[in-house]
Structures are given as C-alpha cells and as structure tokens.
Amino acid sequence: MERKVYLYDTTLRDGTQGEGISLSVEDKIKIALRLDQFGIDFIEGGWPGSNPKDMAFFERIREVPLKHAKITAFGSTCRPHVAAAEDDNLRALIESGVKAAAIFGKSWDMHVTDALKTTLEENLRMVGDSVSFLKSQGLTTLFLAEHFFDGYKANSAYAMQVLQAAEQAGADWIVLCDTNGGSLPTEIYDIVKAVLKNLQVPLGIHPHNDSGVAVANVLAAVQAGATQVQGTINGIGERCGNVNLISVVPNLQLKLGYSCVSSEQLQQLTQLSRYVAEIANMTLPNNQPFVGNSAFAHKGGIHVSAVLRDPKTYEHIEPEEIGNKRRVLVSELAGQSNLQAKMEELGIDLSLERAEAREIIKTIKEREFQGYQYEGAEASLTLMLLEASGKLKNLFSLDSFKILMEKSASHAITSEATVKIHVNTEVVHTAADGNGPVNALDNAMRKALEVYYPCISKMHLTDYKVRVLDENGATAAKVRVLIESACDGEKWSTVGVSTNVIEASWEALADSIRYLLWKEGCEEAKNLVASEARVGILNH
Template sequence: MTSDPLWLYDTTLRDGAQREGISLSLDDKLRIARQLDHLGIPFIEGGWPGANPKDVQFFWHLRENPLTQAEVVAFCATRRPHRRAAEEKMLEPILAAGTRWVTIFGKSWDLHVTEGLKTTLDENLAMIADTIEFLSSQGRRVIYDAEHWFDGYGDNPAYALETLKTAREAGAEWLVLCDTNGGTLPDRVGAIAQEVKDALGEGNCLGIHTHNDSGTAVANALAAVQAGARMVQGTINGYGERCGNANLCTLIPNLQVKLGYNCISETQLGSLSETSRLISEMVNLAPDDHAPFVGLSAFAHKGGIHVSAVQRNPRTYEHIDPAVVGNRRRIVISEQAGISNVLEKARRFGLDLDRQHPLSREILARLKTLEHEGYQFEAAEASFELLIREALEQRRSRFELKGFDVFCRTDSAAWDETMSSQSLATVKLTVDGQEMLTAAEGNGPVSALDAALRKALIPFYPVIAQFHLTDYKVRILDGRAGTSAKTRVLVESSNGRDRWTTVGVSVNIIEASYQAVVEALEYGLLLEDQYQPLGEPSRC
C-alpha cells in the first residue's frame, strides 16, 4: 500500500439521485447513508438542505442518530451576486443542518459567470470568498467544488486558477476539480491536474469529480489521482445525471487493488458487491450484471477452454480474486457455484450448514431455480432465511391460506384528478385448525390484502399490530412480454425495532405482493420468537 492518504467522497444521495428514473424517499436516503457508512466511505454528501423538506429531515434524522464513522456533508452553491453571505437566506438551512463539513460549488468558467450568473468576473470571486469565509466563521470546514473546471481552464486558465486561489485563501480545505460536462479525456485531465498542483504548490488538497458523458469518468478520476488528487468523488453504480458519475464500485477496487491506496478496510472491500446490489434494489433499478468487479457476470465462465483453464488456475481468466470485492466465480456447469455464499448467509442467520451435507446442495439448487424464475435475494434476506429454515425443517407453519379475492372500484364517471380508487380484499385461511374469513378495504389492492390478512391473524398473533409496511417496490422482469410480464415485488417491513425485506415473484402482481406480504408477517413473528426471554412463553 502507498503511504499517501486518499479520501473517498460519495455523492449518490445528491448527484446520483439526479439520474432520470431515481426517486428516493427519506427512508431510502437514510438506509443508503448507513450502508455507505458500513462500507467505510469517509465523506457522504447528503443533499442540499433547504432545497426540499426531505433533505432537511434527512440531516435532522442523522443528527439524532449519527453514523458510526462517516462525515455527512451538506451541499450548497455560493451566495448570489451582490449580496452578503451573512444575510443570504439560502445559507441558513446549511448551518441548521449541523454538519461539520459543507461542500460549496462555484463557477470556474467565465462563460458561466457572464452568461449564467449575469455578473462580473470580480463579483464571482467575491461570491466564492465571502461564502467560504462566512461558513468558516461559523465553524464549518469547507470543500470547494470548482464547477466546470476543465472547460473553464481550457477557455481562460488564468481566471480558472484565480477562482481556486480565492477559495483556498478564503479557507477551503479541499479544492475539487469538476469535469461537470463529462467531455474531457484522461490525458487532458491528468495533465491539467498536474498543472494545477504545480501552480498552487505542494501540500494543497486537490480532489476530482468526473461525469461519464464520454464514457471515461473512472479513467479520468484515476488520471487525476495519479497526478496528485487526493479526494475522489463518485457514486455507487455510477448513478448520476445524463450518463452518470464516476462509479465508486469500479474506482475503489482500481485504487485499492491496482494502485495500492488504502481506501477502506479489506473486510469492507469484501462487501462492495453486496453494497452495489443492495443499493440498486433500494433505488429500484436493475443491477448491471456486466459491471466491472461487482456485476453478477464479472467473474462468470461458460464452458470450453475458459472453464477448464480457470479451474486449474483462476489467474488464467480472472484479473483479481473475486472474493476480494465480495463477488464470486460462476462456472455455469459446476454444482459448486455459489455454495460458499449460501453457507455464509446461513452463518449470518445463526444457522449451521455443513458444505458436504445434502441439504446444502438442495438449498443451492432451490436458490438457483428461484433466481431463474426472477427472485432476487440480495435485498430480501428475510425471504432467504425463511427458505433455508424451510429446508432445515425449522420454518414454523403459522397459518394456511385457503384463498383470497381482491376487488377494485373506481368512483368517478370520468378520468380526472377527482377520481378515487378503493379496493376490497377477502381472505380465507386456517390458524391452528380454526377457519377465518375476513374482509378489509384499502386505498389499493395490496393495502387491502395486507389489511385483510392482519385482521384475520391479529386475534392469534397480537404482536402483528406492531408491524408496519415501510416500503413497496415493483419491477417488471421481462417487459417485452407486455401485460403477461413477470413481476418482482419487494416489501420492507418494520416492528419499530428491526427492518426486514421479503420478495415475491409472479405474472400476477397481486400474487407476487401476497407472497412478499405473507413472508413479511411470518418473518416478523420469527423475530418476536427470537426476542422472547428464556422461560417466558411466546404470545405468538
């Protein structure tokens, strides 16, 4: 490992969330932040306080329940032209967020100053200096993002450098060079980063922030690091506006395994693939199976010369050991593929499986069958634990479904904004030999079905009243099949103490939802059984 420090800065929750198709709830943002904290990311940009109520609540929640090691960073622009930063209303929520670090972005390109801000070059420098000095006077440590740096430097290098010097003299601790339009190529990024380092002198903390519009965001970031940048900004899975940002799931292994920088611990690096897939589920986007390092196919081998060679010596067709990044080798024709993952998951659930026991093979075979059908257990560990417990005959039968019906009604004569929809679900099931037939309404079919199930089960399992559905995600697995497409449903639930996620798959979205909701209730009861003190009878 090199002795030079290197700092990772994640902007998934702000820049990444600007990707078309991503819409994060407050709970999504909090879960992602804690996953990034677990991964060992030093800086996590949480958003722009004041831009929307969600970001204000996000910072408030983390003040009440801090992360374990990461610095949460608030993001904002410099003050507006011809105002004083101390009187700038936009900066009040930034201070109220209570973060130690604040990232401020300012204009580096004279074109943006004159055409975008409609102000003078001198006033832009004053905006940078005044904003950073004010935040510093309030006890904040400042990261300065030099927006459109490479375009600005190309057009007017003297002025672009002046913006950086102004930020440094005002108290910014990091100066981040941003390829905002994503149009610069690696050789130019490296050369300019070196020129900036030479111009500002040794000891200045330079960072790099790249976009992928030319398909070179990762290569650009690596070039900047090799030229002296010591902060690397990016997003998980490369999420971001237009073509995305530099992908941290590709950058981190390249920086740590290939270039020798100590970015995160080896254990944390080993959770990178899991983090990539988990966050893809949280943002409700399909994981990229062919993503470098973390993709499902990144270390897959399909027959012929490749398979025979890699079985003798993995180095023949693998540039690193997949386990380093938490991935696995997949040999399609081998029954061994994935057994280690099954055993590891079982250990995490407190279940002891022997590699050689026939049940281990049966679980793996069942897992492969379900994955082929469209199930995804990366973000639905509760369903996977129930699957293993069923194989071990440790899955308690709580009730037996006899059937259910769901009826949807639309109360409007026309399709307009005043139209309302109501759903009615009836459920017939047996519990301990007793037959129950219940009905309940909801504002949608899943809501009604959940309500009917609860109504039937609460008399037998009162603790279910404490369970709440906290998230519901739907993904169409084969869109080309049209209305006959298979659907995967992920349901996240909570009892106020724990959170767990379950999955269902079917060509019928109601059936898929039912599978996920039923397993959510079942797993919640399993957790309650595990929390019962010794000697105290379970109410479940």
C-alpha cells in the same frame, strides 16, 4: 506507505437528482449510517434552505452518532453584490449545524458573464468572500470549481484565478468538477498536473459520466495528484450520473495501491451497493463491475474448468475481497466442469462418470431448448440436481387447481383460485382470492401449505417476469415465467415454461416453495398445532 485518498459521497444530494430517484428523510439517515460504517470521509447530506426535506435531514442527523464520516452541507457562493455574511444561502449552511460545507462557484468565464450576468472580478470576490466567511465560522470548507475543465480549456488564466481566490481565502479543499462530463482521461490528467504546480491546497475531483469515462477520469486525476474523490453509490445522479464510487474504490485500492477504506470495510462493498439500490428502489445491472450478480459468474464449460483449477484464469480479483462471490452457471453451454462445481456447492456426491450425471446434463440442455433458463433460475436448477441425487423429498404435489375470473361492466375484475394438494397422505382442498389469477393461485397454495409448513408465511414474492419465447405464436405462444422470492434477506429465482402462462406460473411458484422448504430443512409435514385449524383449511 499507502497513499490516502479521501472519499466524499454525494448520493444523498447529487444522487437524488437522478431521474426516478427519490429518498425520504428516513432513507437518507439509513444510507448515511451505512456510508459511515463503510468508511466514507465526507457525507454530503443536501442543500440546507433549498427544501424542507434537507433541513429535516440535518436536524435528524445531529442525533445520530457517526463513527467516522463528517456530515457536509452543500451550497453556492454568495450572490453577486451581496456580502457573504448577509447571504441567506450561506447562513443556512451555518444554521444546519454541520462542521463541513461544500460550496460551488463558477470557474468558466462564459458561465460568469452569461449565466450569473456579472463581471469576472465580482465572481472572484464572491468566491473569496464566501470561503472566508465559512472559515470564520469554524467550518471545514471545500470549494467546488463548477465546470472547471471546460473553463480551463476556454480560459485557463481565469480558471486558475478562481482557484487561487479560494485558496487565498483559506479553503481546506479545492475540488475540480467535470460538470458536463465531457472531458477525457488524458485531459483530466494533464490539467490536474498543471493545476497542482500553482496551488498548495489539496485537490479533489468531481466527474460526471456523460462520456462513460468517469471512473477512468478519477483514476487519471488521482494518479496526477488529486487526493479526494467525489461520487455516488452505484453512480446515480443527474443525466448519465456521477462517478460510481463502487467501481472507484476497488480500482484505487486493489489495483493502484491507494488507501481508501480498511480491507474489512472493503468487504462490505457489494452489500453497500445492493443496500442503497434497495432503498432507492432501483435494479442493479447484473453485469455491474465488481458487485453485479454476474461479475464473477462463469458459464462456458472451458472457462469453468480453468477457474476450478485457478480462479486467476478468468477473475481479475478474488470476489471475497469486495464481498461478492463466485457463481458457476449451468445452461445449455454447460460441460462437466459446470455441473461438478454446482454439485460440490450443494454437497452432492455424484460422480461424473455415472450415467445420472450425464443424464442431468442432457436434461438441462433439452429443457433449455424448450425455453427454460437455469442461469437465471438457480433455485429450480438446485431442485433438479437434488432430485436427481435422491436428496430431495417430495413434500407436496398437485392434484388439481381451478381459477375463476369474473368481470362485469360495473365492477372490477375478481380472481379466485381453488387448489387440491397432496401433503403426505392427505389431500388439502382450499380456495383464495387475489388481485389476479397468479396472485390468487399463490394465495391458495400458501393457505393449503402454511398449516403444515409455517415458514412459508415468511416468504414473499419480490419479482415476476413473463417472456414470450415465440412471438410468431401470438397469444398462443410459449412463455417463460421467472419468479424471484425472498425470505429473511435471502433471494432466489425459479422458472416455469408452458404455452399457458398460469401453468408456467404454477411451476415457478411451486419451485419457490419447494426450495424454501429444502433450505429450511423440512423433511416432512409438521404436526398441526390445532385440529380446528386443519378442519378450517380443509373445508374452506
């Protein structure tokens, strides 16, 4: 029988304490819904009474039908020499309308005497009284022993007294916090084992990642007997962050055989990670374990050849188990296996014995030597392969473009781009303004093509990067432009290289549109819906 590990998510509270992370009430509602769908057991919504946003969240979430998760309010024990029933912070937990509350209390004697400025005995009273009060109000009560591992190492007898005070008061869970994130897995394992010998209440673990071993600390704690894990999506949180549940869940479930969520829910892992990152306006590292864009990407020819025979040779799990996918990169390191895998993905029948295939590999290596980078611009690579195989129609081509920029002492800089583009037998000549030369060029190209290909209006640019390839060239250096575009939830990247940043941008912009038209199945320019519209575009 699988051993159950309960998941407690604190992205909406502890996660927002991370630098650069800010979530609106609507953001928090959206994330809570996805966490519930994923199978999280407890969702910590915030600290009622600490700020209006958290109170607004608890009011809104009452109207949201959750299928599984229990919304939890966070707070602290009552203040020194104040009865729990009279403590404003504890009463705010009750008034939030939740069915579960998590309160932290001091378990390190130094914090009691130096931070709280009270006695060890009074701290025990505060813990017991607070837990007892919340239980009397019908709440599932979790006691979070703050700085527990540091406290246990400094004074194990007192740290245990704090836990016992919470247990005797009726706590449903006791959670051991590595608040400073300084403990190591061996310490965590030994201390959790020792604690369990003296307590009957189930234990949780709440580690921070200041030493870079938070995930390892969770695995050690669970193997020692902890049955709840508290962390955040993508490991966001104060300082170096909380433990990353995105890494914890598959390690527990796929590697150690614990049950956290259903296999169907586990397949949502990658989507959940990217969804939260998008809402939090953060960029996920490509090499993030399990869910990163590069987590199952293979570049070296020998690696790819082996993976095509048996994925186990270079993959520790099947990517589909956590909703990710295998990617084969084609670069200057590419061999025939890389190219074969990419062509199979695109449905291109091009024998590797043919001269065209060898020529493609040669071209890729030459172009990467010039500064192109196709592992980060797979849409441009796809177009190159389709073109070589004769599967790509040339739906438009550039005749010319001009860019006018004007700056005066009293006015902001303005940009205007004029383009001439061949579409079928016609030459479309139009112009558009923009916030800068690249934006103006993008707007003009769209204006020229949208009448023929309306799907372009749905596409938008999501990222634009410029990399100087030869710093010795100063302002005349060759640059590489990478553009990321999106349409209907799908993203793709294209590349351009030139000593002129505008020309490199044009190349990447044109590829982004060509890729969209291929994805949309456009074979030729669509009939114009109105002759007046066409005349307006051509004569602008």
